[in-house]
Amino acid sequence: MKPALEAFLVERGLTLSQEKTRIAHINEGFDFLGCSLRKYNGKLLTRPATDKVRAFAEKIRTLIKRGVALPTFQLLIRLNRVLRGWLNYYRPWVSKATFTLIDTPVYQALWWWMRRRHKNRQKHWLYGHYTRP
Numbered sequence: 001m002k003p004a005l006e007a008f009l010v011e012r013g014l015t016l017s018q019e020k021t022r023i024a025h026i027n028e029g030f031d032f033l034g035c036s037l038r039k040y041n042g043k044l045l046t047r048p049a050t051d052k053v054r055a056f057a058e059k060i061r062t063l064i065k066r067g068v069a070l071p072t073f074q075l076l077i078r079l080n081r082v083l084r085g086w087l088n089y090y091r092p093w094v095s096k097a098t099f100t101l102i103d104t105p106v107y108q109a110l111w112w113w114m115r116r117r118h119k120n121r122q123k124h125w126l127y128g129h130y131t132r133p
Contacts, residue, residue, distance in 0.1 A: 001023075002016075002021075002023065026038070026039045026044070027039050031049045031051075034048065034049050034052045034089075034090075035047065035048060035049055035090075035093060036048070036049045036050070045093075045094045046093040046094060047093060047094050047095065047098065048090045048093065048095055048098045053098055053101065053102065056086055056102065057102065057105040057106075059082065060079070060082065060083075060102075060105060060106055060109055061105065061109045063078060063079060063082060064079065064109040064110065064112070064113050065109075065113075067079075067113075068113065068116060068117070072130075075113070079106075083106070087099065114126045114130055
């Protein structure tokens, strides 16, 4: 299969990179454009790649840590833009479990931000101040 693909690409003036090319069985899976493609029990599932999910969680943490001095409204606008863009990119694939996993780092980072902002306040006050019933 590989020689046929290389011949096809040569006709078009392209080459296949030997360092980056990896031939894998579909049951083993592979990553492509931030997604992990793999066949589970005969069904092909496309999920967000694990390394991309970790990188996104770290991006959220740094965004919140850098926005410590921002007013609440501005921080939430920036956070919503990043979250909405990432969620819209991965929405067409099997992503529900991944979106649930992302909730935890976002919540923890925001909780850290609230505790830093109001060091002498109690937990119930923070919930009442930053959430709506």
